[in-house]
Amino acid sequence: MLGNAKKKKPNLRDVARTAEVSVATVSRVLNSPDMVNATTRARVENVIEELGFVRSAAARAINSGRTRLLGALIPTLDSDIFSSTVNSMEQTLVDHGFSLIVATTDDDPEKEARKAQELLDVGVEGIFVTGLDHGDALYALLHRTRVPTVAISFYDAAYHLPTIGYDNRAAADLACAHLIELGHKRVAVVHGPLAGNDRTLARVDGARAGLADKTCGLYETELSVEGGVNAVRRIMRHTPRCDAIFCLSDVIAFGVLNELLRLGVSVPNDMSVISIHDLPAAEYTVPPLTTVHLPARQMGCKAAESLAAWVEHDVRPPPLHLASRLIVRGSTRRRS
Amino acid sequence: MLGNAKKKKPNLRDVARTAEVSVATVSRVLNSPDMVNATTRARVENVIEELGFVRSAAARAINSGRTRLLGALIPTLDSDIFSSTVNSMEQTLVDHGFSLIVATTDDDPEKEARKAQELLDVGVEGIFVTGLDHGDALYALLHRTRVPTVAISFYDAAYHLPTIGYDNRAAADLACAHLIELGHKRVAVVHGPLAGNDRTLARVDGARAGLADKTCGLYETELSVEGGVNAVRRIMRHTPRCDAIFCLSDVIAFGVLNELLRLGVSVPNDMSVISIHDLPAAEYTVPPLTTVHLPARQMGCKAAESLAAWVEHDVRPPPLHLASRLIVRGSTRRRS
DNA sequence: GAATTTCTTGAAACTAGTTACATTATAAAG
DNA sequence: CTTTATAATGTAACTAGTTTCAAGAAATTC
Numbered sequence: 092m093l094g095n096a097k098k099k100k101p102n103l104r105d106v107a108r109t110a111e112v113s114v115a116t117v118s119r120v121l122n123s124p125d126m127v128n129a130t131t132r133a134r135v136e137n138v139i140e141e142l143g144f145v146r147s148a149a150a151r152a153i154n155s156g157r158t159r160l161l162g163a164l165i166p167t168l169d170s171d172i173f174s175s176t177v178n179s180m181e182q183t184l185v186d187h188g189f190s191l192i193v194a195t196t197d198d199d200p201e202k203e204a205r206k207a208q209e210l211l212d213v214g215v216e217g218i219f220v221t222g223l224d225h226g227d228a229l230y231a232l233l234h235r236t237r238v239p240t241v242a243i244s245f246y247d248a249a250y251h252l253p254t255i256g257y258d259n260r261a262a263a264d265l266a267c268a269h270l271i272e273l274g275h276k277r278v279a280v281v282h283g284p285l286a287g288n289d290r291t292l293a294r295v296d297g298a299r300a301g302l303a304d305k306t307c308g309l310y311e312t313e314l315s316v317e318g319g320v321n322a323v324r325r326i327m328r329h330t331p332r333c334d335a336i337f338c339l340s341d342v343i344a345f346g347v348l349n350e351l352l353r354l355g356v357s358v359p360n361d362m363s364v365i366s367i368h369d370l371p372a373a374e375y376t377v378p379p380l381t382t383v384h385l386p387a388r389q390m391g392c393k394a395a396e397s398l399a400a401w402v403e404h405d406v407r408p409p410p411l412h413l414a415s416r417l418i419v420r421g422s423t424r425r426r427s
Numbered sequence: 428m429l430g431n432a433k434k435k436k437p438n439l440r441d442v443a444r445t446a447e448v449s450v451a452t453v454s455r456v457l458n459s460p461d462m463v464n465a466t467t468r469a470r471v472e473n474v475i476e477e478l479g480f481v482r483s484a485a486a487r488a489i490n491s492g493r494t495r496l497l498g499a500l501i502p503t504l505d506s507d508i509f510s511s512t513v514n515s516m517e518q519t520l521v522d523h524g525f526s527l528i529v530a531t532t533d534d535d536p537e538k539e540a541r542k543a544q545e546l547l548d549v550g551v552e553g554i555f556v557t558g559l560d561h562g563d564a565l566y567a568l569l570h571r572t573r574v575p576t577v578a579i580s581f582y583d584a585a586y587h588l589p590t591i592g593y594d595n596r597a598a599a600d601l602a603c604a605h606l607i608e609l610g611h612k613r614v615a616v617v618h619g620p621l622a623g624n625d626r627t628l629a630r631v632d633g634a635r636a637g638l639a640d641k642t643c644g645l646y647e648t649e650l651s652v653e654g655g656v657n658a659v660r661r662i663m664r665h666t667p668r669c670d671a672i673f674c675l676s677d678v679i680a681f682g683v684l685n686e687l688l689r690l691g692v693s694v695p696n697d698m699s700v701i702s703i704h705d706l707p708a709a710e711y712t713v714p715p716l717t718t719v720h721l722p723a724r725q726m727g728c729k730a731a732e733s734l735a736a737w738v739e740h741d742v743r744p745p746p747l748h749l750a751s752r753l754i755v756r757g758s759t760r761r762r763s
Numbered sequence: 764g765a766a767t768t769t770c771t772t773g774a775a776a777c778t779a780g781t782t783a784c785a786t787t788a789t790a791a792a793g
Numbered sequence: 794c795t796t797t798a799t800a801a802t803g804t805a806a807c808t809a810g811t812t813t814c815a816a817g818a819a820a821t822t823c
Binding site: 143145147148149150152153158159160167168169170171174175177178179181182185190191192193194195206209210211212213214235236237315316317319320345346349350352353371372374375376377 | 483489495496505514515526545549550652656685688710712
Binding site for chain 3: 449452462463486488489490
């Protein structure tokens, strides 16, 4: 079983020789069968089958100058936050004849630049990056190679790359406005890691501005359910008298909700909880989570279409703002 | 801004001409700089920089016969179920110098075969498939092209492809044994769609066998939190007197837990809930979820290593069984 | 000072396809 | 029975790199 792969794989010339036709004819059988006489075609097709010939993608690419490959630089797939976006990206891209290479960066600029180089090495024709804040190495690379690149998860018309996403600051504002309108006075803000994460940073800015003096502390934690659980423990130690917790991401909110429940803190009676993202599960928590909906799928879809069009027709897409909107459910309540 | 991409991108020959050296020298500067005189190298490097030369991945691939691309056929990324596996796959693959193309199949054999063809068209050297049950078209394709392929999410030593995964049936058995040991008599089983999903099917088989006459109904629902919520509603209508709910997937269990809480059914006092997967969030539900741990990350990692080695050194990996184990937390309790 | 070794470099032949152009044969039109 | 059109196929030149082999120059050894 080990040594049966000895003979190298056949190429176009091998097929041509065996079928006693020219390479051009074989190529025609592959690409425009109608041009080839039915008898000849059948003979060639038999030989192809017989030899197990598979045409080299690289050789095709070299002629067309096209690889039909796009790359996505994503912080991580190991979280609901990006996986749905990547999913819809991939689905949309297929319709445009592209394949998607995913590369995770862990929000590390160095890793990101390295992976970007790798993407270019394998020949991607376009790149998706996440957020606006990237290392100089990446910018230099993108500039040098002029690869079409769109930035997702963040809308900023002034950015030097087309951005397709939502306004993270505005999303935080929406949530804050809701809390204030409900009469909240002491809001704890829980957010994921700030290091290298401009999306979170923008949300924190939005929260700071929107809450003004109604804040009672910023809590940084991991971007996970566990992170939310831990944050609640800290909040209860430091500012037990706060009346609302604003989570800058749904996954954190899930943990917060669970831990509050465990501690016997009633949501929304004793504590309001609000968040940003609106993951599918947000509708089914207890109580259902009030959150700012971010159109993650739509973003994946639009970004895919934009980059595909850019690569295909050389038209740089305009930045696209996807509106976020507040979804009021049961985790927030008016204070008396 | 539109018309500046008129001139085509420079190639090796252009660089050679401008730098007044041969193509071989330019190639050497790129691949083995030490062989080139420092002065010449500097000159060539300047020209490369100046012209913005980027070497064609396709042309390189054609010579090496390598694309360093692998493809993964995954039901969906839009769920925690596969995203962590894909994430660890990608991370591991990078260390071996491969890039990963993801292709989602929605558990549709036709879509899967189509995407497999697309993967081969772009030149992947190896493929990951999910589960064991695939369409004839896919098998034919894999057989014809002899691409190294490993099947994940399912261990079966007898399968014609190397499998790397856990024993889904045994995982269900583990959970059942626990329920029975706790004295449960009436267990409702909630599972995701069976159509084209051999993993779920195996778990259902395991549950049927393990539970024997202790079952009180099989409930099929969507593989989501919402699916779990809906299932509870149906269970309460049809078999309100059951004393345990066995969810064949954590995401369903999350919904089940939430809906039971909303209905005031105490877990584990009135109802035990057990599940399979052990997603990170399972530790932080209320109560913490008793579940069978599936080593999803480890699977991604091992699968990546196996396929990388197969492609690289032509050694077909042996099937690999990853043990699942019961994690007893707070959602199950002994019946009196 | 001659012989040998090492360092650089280039010409040309590869890799595996696609495609423009030429050629031949057959069929239809005049 | 030519002339013209059409279909089918082949030749060879592309695509963009890598690599082998040989040659020339410089450095080292005898």
